[in-house]
Amino acid sequence: MTVGAGRPDVGAERSRVRLVVVQALVFSLFATLLARLWFLQVLDGEEYRAQAASQSVREVVVQPQRGLIVDAQGRPLVANRPSWVVSVDRTLLGRMGEDEQAVVLRRVAAEVDLRPARLRRALLDCGVAGSIAGECWNGSPYQPVPVATDVPEQTALRILEQPEDFPAVLVEQQTVRAYPEPFGVNAAHLLGYLSPITEDELDAAEAADDRSVNGASSVGRAGVEKQYDAWLRGMPGYRRVAVDSMGRTLDDAEEVEGVPGSTLVTSIDAKVQSVVEQQLAQTIATARATLDTVTGRRYVADSGAAVVLEADTGRVVAMASQPTYDPGVWVGGISSRQLARLYSEAAGTPLLSRATQGQFAPGSTWKPFMTAGAMQHGYDEDTRLACSSGFQVGNRVFKNYESGAYGSISFAKALEVSCNTFFYRIGYDYWQRLGSDVDDVAARDPLVREAQEWGFGAETGIDVPGEAAGRIADRQWKRDYYESQKDYYCAIAAKPRSHPDNKGVSDFVHRFAEEFCVEGYAYRAGDAVNFAIGQGDTIVTPLQLARAYGAIANGGTLYEPRVGKAVVGPDGSVVQRIPPVVQGRVDAPRDVLRYLDAALTGVAANPQGTMNWRLGGFPLDQVRIRAKTGSAEVYGKQSTSWVASYTDDYVVVMMVSQGGTGSGTSGPAIRAIYEALYGVQGEQVRPAAAAIPGTVPPRRLPRFELDGSILPPVVRRAAGARS
Structure with a gap:
């Protein structure tokens, strides 16, 4: 009895031990959970809240x-x-x-x-x-x-x-x-x-x-x-x-x-821009409906450009190019088909700006700069040269294009009637005296140097990206071109015209390849006389030509043309003004520039002047236009129409590729643009009718009001036409 009496106490003890163990285990689990919760919510709470927010908040x-x-x-x-x-x-x-x-x-x-x-x-x-x-x-x-x-x-x-x-x-x-x-x-x-x-x-x-x-x-x-x-x-x-x-x-x-x-406040005037665009489009349409008596078919008039600059600052007042495109096609993404059309040659490559990127032979509009070069290197105002119907160089006769034979004439008369043979003689004279050695790439050439002086062969620096530099086709250019092309042309010349490798090569190209392979590097007399009248391989952009004529107008300053005029902040304050930038100055005496100015006045005002017939009834006594016409010949194409002109206020240049003669095609449009600029109605100048209030571009900026409206600049005076 005594032995079994202690057993219930042992069982109870074991139960208490188990309970304590379970309680300790439960307590430890709760402690661990509480510690983890404290860790998550207190110690690292900010980090996890940020991560949670990042999953529910989007920027x-x-x-x-x-x-x-x-x-x-x-x-x-x-x-x-x-x-x-x-x-x-x-x-x-x-x-x-x-x-x-x-x-x-x-x-x-x-x-x-x-x-x-x-x-x-x-x-x-x-x-x-x-x-x-x-x-x-x-x-x-x-x-x-x-x-x-x-x-x-x-x-x-x-x-x-x-x-x-x-x-x-x-x-x-x-x-x-x-x-x-x-x-x-x-x-x-x-x-x-x-x-x-x-x-x-x-x-x-x-x-x-x-x-x-x-x-x-x-x-x-x-x-x-x-x-x-x-x-x-x-x-x-x-x-x-x-x-x-x-x-x-x-x-x-x-x-x-x-x-x-x-x-961005620009120097463009929308009214003038509208007139220029309309006149260019109308000129091209008229040319396409006109018969070319040389080729016996209508003019192709595949492209054109027009430029209006402010003569004293180089600012762009208007600039148009044809063919053009709708800038709205880029809004929201352009389709592949639309993009292909913009680059399509069949459509005329509408994306290409003919004013700044198109490069064309300048024809007779080149002659004033050749005059300036000649009058500083051995010729002067008293010079008289023959204006014959033709001028023979070697076995080739170079003929007048726009002009007839006028006998012995001055530089001024040669510009007025656009006599080619007068300038052929000057180009040939320099070649014969200074550069008849065709191997002498460094031979001095006053006419080439003068072209460089007026900014040709280099970008104008306009604030529109992608402009072309043009080309001065001098001795160095011809040698470089020969080196780059001789392998191609010599490969054609090395085989008979009938050889399978020359399939598709015309007789003309084969003959050209034979001559080019042998002496394509040589700068001959024919190159020199062509250079003197703006023909051959020399090319310019319409903007380059306008800028150079602006330098004649303003006394010799070559500006970098500017479209931007000022940047105005959202609050209407002027953030930055965009001033005219001088790129260089022409090293020509004032008497030479005055002579050119008078001669170009004769082109417009004198009865024999090539632009005069397009200005009948125009009030030239109040708006003095100086002009030079040009019809540049291009092998395999119809001639390029040029008119380059200026007044004291503006420079206006128009070009139509494959469009015909200078004044014949572009003359009416040039007149219409001046009529809009000065408010010419009939034979009267009415400044109140001018496209630009006050006749000349405003010096002040538009007014930016607090309510967001933009008002025109204050015009202090009606300038009218300056003589």
């Missing part, structure tokens, strides 16, 4: 409103308009299954009138497998991809009202470029266009810590849109918005406002 880039481009009177040439844009967030789209993605993309494609395959290509990063240039996304991989611009408002609202059917799809209003076209102006080559930023450009901006662009930015690609892009683009803003698991916006969390772009 949306708010594109700034791009700055306006206005003319000298404050009229908008480029503005902005609202546009509904549909974008797809690829991050949210990637969280869906493939079937759900396909459904969403089909819905979006149907709403924005795109094929699903095209929509998928738009979502691909450029450079990855399957991407197509012009259709892929070249912006940031983290930015929602715009897939449709200018979506109808009904479509935009329908997508916004049905977010459950369009997860990962964003719809917002953005601003895109608009072209008000005051007085119907086009000015596409001057204004330029925008296109999406490339990945390389974005990487470069990020490396430079440039925050003014992002993956969805559009940047300037041509014209003043490109030149002044940094001013026009502004600074983007950022909006942080709360979203649900499907990417639908719940609420705005935070916003950093962007800064609108600045306004």
Whole structure:
């Protein structure tokens, strides 16, 4: 009995031990849980709250409103308009299954009138497998991809009202470029266009810590849109918005406002630009309906350009090029078909600005500069040379084109009647005395040096990117050209015309190849006489020619032409003025410049002057026009029509490729432009009717009011025509 009496006590003890162990275990678990909760909520609470917020808050880039481009009177040439844009967030789209993605993309494609395959290509990063240039996304991989611009408002609202059917799809209003076209102006080559930023450009901006662009930015690609892009683009803003698991916006969390772009005030006058564009288009249309008596067919008139500069500053008042294009085709993305047309030769390469990039033989408009060179190197005002019907060089007779035979005449008369043979004699004289050794590349040539002096063969420095430099076809150029082409032409010349390798080579090309292979490097007398009248291989741009005539008008200063006049901030304050820039000065005596001025006055005013017949009844006593006409011959093509002219205030130049004679084709348009500039009505000058208030371009800027309106500059006087 005594032995069994202690057993219940032992069992109870064991039960208590087990209970204590369980209690300790439970306590330790609670302690661990509490410690973990304290760690998560207190010690690392901020970090986890930030991570949680990052999953529910998206940062949306708010594109700034791009700055306006206005003319000298404050009229908008480029503005902005609202546009509904549909974008797809690829991050949210990637969280869906493939079937759900396909459904969403089909819905979006149907709403924005795109094929699903095209929509998928738009979502691909450029450079990855399957991407197509012009259709892929070249912006940031983290930015929602715009897939449709200018979506109808009904479509935009329908997508916004049905977010459950369009997860990962964003719809917002953005601003895109608009072209008000005051007085119907086009000015596409001057204004330029925008296109999406490339990945390389974005990487470069990020490396430079440039925050003014992002993956969805559009940047300037041509014209003043490109030149002044940094001013026009502004600074983007950022909006942080709360979203649900499907990417639908719940609420705005935070916003950093962007800064609108600045306004570019240009020296362009919309009224004058309109007149110049209309006159150029009409001149080309008239030429195409006119019979060319030389070829027996109508003029092709495939392209043309016109330039109006302010003589004293080099500022561009108007500039037109044909063929042209609608700058609006770039808004919202250009199609492959539209882009191909802009580069198409069959369409006339509309993207090419003939005013700054077109290069043409100047013909007789070259002669004033040759006169200046000759009068500083052995000739003078008393010089008399024969203006015969032809001038023989070797076995070839070089003939007059526009002029007849006038006997022994002066430089002034030679310019007035545009006598070729007069200038042939000068070119031949210099060649014979200074450079008859064809191997002497460094032979002195006063006429070549004079052409360089007037800025030919080099860019003018205009603030429109992509201008051509033209070409002075001197001895060095001819030697360089020979070295670059001799292998090609010698290969043709080495085989008979009938050889299979020469299939498609004409008899003329084969003969040319034979001559070129043997002596293509030689600068002969024929090259020299052609150079003296602006023929041969020398080419200029219409802008170069206008700038040089401006130097005659202003006493010898070569300006870098300027389109931009000032940059004005969003608050209306002037951020930066863009003054005229002097590139150089012509080293010609004042008496030579005065002589040229008087001679070119005779071209317009004297009965035998080649421009006079187009100015009958024009009040030349009040508006003194100086002019030079030109008809440049081009092998295999019809002649190029030129008129270069100026007054005390303006320089006006027009060119029509394959358009006929100078005054015959371009003369009426030149007259019409001057009539608009000075308010000429009949034989009277009425300054109140001038295209520009006060007759001359305003020195002051437009007035930017507090309510956002832009008013014309104050005009203090009606200048009228200066004599």
